[in-house]
Amino acid sequence: MTTERTFSIIKPDAxxxxxxxxxxxxxxxxxxxxxxxxxxxxxxxxxxxxxxVHKERPFFKDLVKFMxxxxxxxxxxxxxxxxxxxxxxxxxxxxxxxxxxxxxxxFAESVEANSVHGSDSLENAKNEIAFFFSEVExxx
Ligand code: ATP
Ligand code: MG
Numbered sequence: 673m674t675t676e677r678t679f680s681i682i683k684p685d686a687x688x689x690x691x692x693x694x695x696x697x698x699x700x701x702x703x704x705x706x707x708x709x710x711x712x713x714x715x716x717x718x719x720x721x722x723x724x725v726h727k728e729r730p731f732f733k734d735l736v737k738f739m740x741x742x743x744x745x746x747x748x749x750x751x752x753x754x755x756x757x758x759x760x761x762x763x764x765x766x767x768x769x770x771x772x773x774x775x776x777x778x779f780a781e782s783v784e785a786n787s788v789h790g791s792d793s794l795e796n797a798k799n800e801i802a803f804f805f806s807e808v809e810x811x812x
Contacts, residue, residue, distance in 0.1 A: 676754040677707070677810070678791045679800035684742035685785035687711070692745055695788065698775050699749055702761045708748035708801075708810040714740050722803065731784065738784055746804045750812055755797055758790040 682695050696706060714722070719739040726732050749758055763774025767786060770777035780786040791797035801810070 673752050675750065675752060676794060676797070677748050677750050677801060678754040678758045678794075678797045679789075679804070680747040680749050680758060680791075681789035682745035682747070683785065683787055683789060684738060684740075684744060685781050686779060686787040687743045687745060689779075691779055691787070695775055695779065698761055699758070702757065704749040704751040704754060704757060704761070705812070706747055707750045707812045708805050709745060710804075710809075711743050711745050712804075713743050716740055722800070735784060748801055748805060748810050755791055755794050759792065762788050762790050 682692055686692065686695060699706060716736060719736045723732065723735055723739070726735065751757055761775060763770030763776035765786060766783040767776045767780035770780070775788050776786050791800050
């Protein structure tokens with residue numbers, strides 16, 4: 673059991689439906705602390721760089737278009753085993769396969785418009801946090 677930080681995005685489908693508070697309640701009631709948070713509009717360049725690992729995938733162009741279609745909320749979440757804990761709170765990528773009680777099961781619209789992003793490893797979490805936040809913006 674280690675205290676970790678992970679990176680999270682509340683995606684445009686969720687901000688559009690005013691779900692930021694309900695999603696944050698899921699994090700907080702499941703033991704994660706929101707230690708940094710800001711609402712931003714991603715540029716095309718930012719979205720392409722952020723999802724760069726997927727650039728050869730057939731859904732890449734649509735994914736970038738979706739991620740810049742409205743505001744997002746970028747966050748740093750802190751807690752015990754935060755990377756894995758957050759993936760569990762989020763649920764499976766495709767909401768049809770997500771467990772009951774997860775964010776994606778309750779809120780996602782589709783496999784693309786799936787309400788949240790969460791880092792998939794501690795190393796990626798560090799890089800993704802540094803992409804959006806400076807140290808002084810993270811208050812544990
Ligand atoms: P994220 O990285 O956003 O946390 P994830 O790790 O569960 O999600 P990835 O495989 O990294 O899933 O895919 C990144 C994002 O690309 C997904 O969250 C979803 O928005 C979109 N995506 C993934 N697979 C598909 C697909 N088959 N069709 C459309 N969009 C997809
Ligand atoms: Mg991913």
